[in-house]
Amino acid sequence: MGRALMIQGTSSGAGKSLLTTALCRIFSNLGYDVVPFKSQNMSLNSAPSIEGGEMSRAQYLQAIACRKKPSVRFNPILLKPEGNMRSQVVFMGKPIGSVSAKDYMLSQKEELFQKAMKVLDGLKEEHDLVIIEGAGSPVEINLKDYDIANMRVAKFAGAKVILVTDIDRGGSFASIVGTMELLSEEERDLVLGFVFNKFRGDASLLKPGFDYLEKRYGKPALGVIPYVEHRLPEEDSLVEFPKVKGELHIQIVRLPHMSNFTDFEPLHWANGVDYVTKAEEIKGDVVIIPGSKNTVEDLLWMRENGIEDAILEAYKDGAFVLGICGGFQMLGKEIIDDFESKRGKIKGIGLLPAKTVFKAEKRTNHLEARVLWGPAEGMSVEGYEIRMGRSLSERPFSVITSVNGAGTLEPEGAIGERAIGTYLHGIFHNFAFTERFLNYLRRENGLEPVSVEEWSIEEEIEKFARVVGENLDVERILGGLGL
Known part of the structure; x- marks a missing residue:
């Protein structure tokens, strides 16, 4: 023993x-x-x-x-x-x-x-x-x-x-x-x-x-x-979210049921991020909607507090919008949820050509994928999914090539005009992708490209x-x- x-x-x-x-x-x-x-x-x-x-x-x-x-x-x-x-x-x-x-x-x-x-x-x-x-x-x-x-x-x-x-x-x-x-x-x-x-x-x-x-x-x-x-990632119960404005102004909406905030740690180190909770704070070059334990409730929270309108206004003014997991679902055209919130059909924010239906079974898998989004097209990335939603998109963000080591070909995520969504938690821990993502947006904002320092959890x-x-x-x- x-x-x-x-x-x-x-x-x-x-x-x-x-x-x-x-x-x-x-x-x-x-x-x-x-x-x-x-x-x-x-x-x-x-x-x-x-x-x-x-x-x-x-x-x-x-x-x-x-x-x-x-x-x-x-x-x-x-x-x-x-x-x-x-x-x-x-x-x-x-x-x-x-x-x-x-x-x-x-x-x-x-x-x-x-x-x-x-x-x-x-x-x-x-x-x-x-x-x-x-x-x-x-x-x-x-x-x-x-x-x-x-x-x-x-x-x-x-x-x-x-x-x-x-x-x-x-x-x-x-x-x-x-x-x-x-x-x-x-x-x-x-x-x-x-x-x-x-x-x-x-x-x-x-x-x-x-x-x-x-x-x-x-x-x-x-x-x-x-x-x-x-x-190293901290526990989320007491984490103090930073408000650090980098040269490229990246804002993350701090949802009431925000999950998997560790998705964004590489951005903290590479650029700095600003977590926001009020509509009047949303003025970034990039606005990110993170994952959520309760997607529909957090979408309605944003809608009721004017944050959805502020994101749409920032988008019209040239901001780039990204959603991960629940954030991706919110950015689609509609969500049908009879399992998590049990609110049925809900209109999405509408920046992505996708529709999401919630299922009883939750998918929890390690993934490998090939990116289809132009600035990083063809790149191989790794991540993981934890989701009840199943989304269909006219323009997927990537093709999943492996689920827990087993080969597959499955589209995921969505691409809009100036918005993308993905189910890949941990995508920014793919440092080559993060560098490509940041430099695409930096060039758009008249900034010089940067090199993203690679580091590993193991190190x-x-x-x-x-x-x-x-x-x-x-x-x-x-x-x-x-x-």
Whole structure:
């Protein structure tokens, strides 16, 4: 039976996901057979698993860090917020219904927890080490009795726990003390030590606090991780969307149910983007409508708030418009949705020659495609799809040539006069395409062409893990795990 190490935080946003990612790569580099696990994740930022089901993007990244194929077993329960205190429940990659927060807590949660623990047992049997990510804080008084993602998981797995805190926010020592005081004695015994994350300054100045924690709890500070600029995706629950205007003014509509915002990270680095939520803000050279967990509701939100009219006005004035997944569906002529929003036929924005019909079955696949859009015609790109909609277009954006490695020829997306739409999440991570896309628009706006720096998630994981490893007492963690 393998060992288990769990990363919990003093709050949401403490850095659990990325610390888990770094530890996955550190232990993999040491030669251990390691996998990630999170019993329940709430996120709109999802990705397809090797089984074809849907999983959290955080555990997808952690699987890559472990050098494993992303599996729904690493994230058995995924909650996708729908608004109005409701979420879609995805179990082992497949949607099993939509429930209110209260109904989920009182009815489904316990049954799903027991099933998730069977999955965790299986992972422990098959691997040397399971690195488990917690959720939020382990001691929220109103939630602790319903916990299925923190100390209850640690106790079930016999996991040693590292408690991480975001020192950049301030109040880290108080947060650790408060967390430790609210844990039971049995739970405190599981804590191996503390990690202070996102530190800027002289770590020696923290020593009096470390001495206090060790004296009070007999637990050491295991490391101080410096604030690191990186290109690894953050969790969407607390991400701070930038408002950075580049030479080419790219604006992204921040939809209420916006999903898969990681699609646009390469644009952040190559040009800068400006996220907008109001009609009067829309003045860009390029306007992008992103993916959505609830396409029709977000389309109606844009319509009611004047954003649709503002996009059409910007389009008339020469702006280029792009839609990805849900955004592509909105830009078509009409949507028929009897499954997600159940609103039936809805008029689209009308900038693309496409019509979309929603189906009960969600497609979650890795894709390879050949672009048909003029400025990038003939380019091969990769991405993934997570969608219930099926769209027909008079002028497709690309031809899918491979679905999960199996050859096919299937048109997707649409091309308009000065608008394009595609189902390919992650298309901008194809850096040659991104360079071609940006330079086409830069030339139109009288700007000199640019070269887009290529980088890979693999390289970013390795660089980040190296920084964490240099500032963490890995030997002490190994000793605590008996490895």
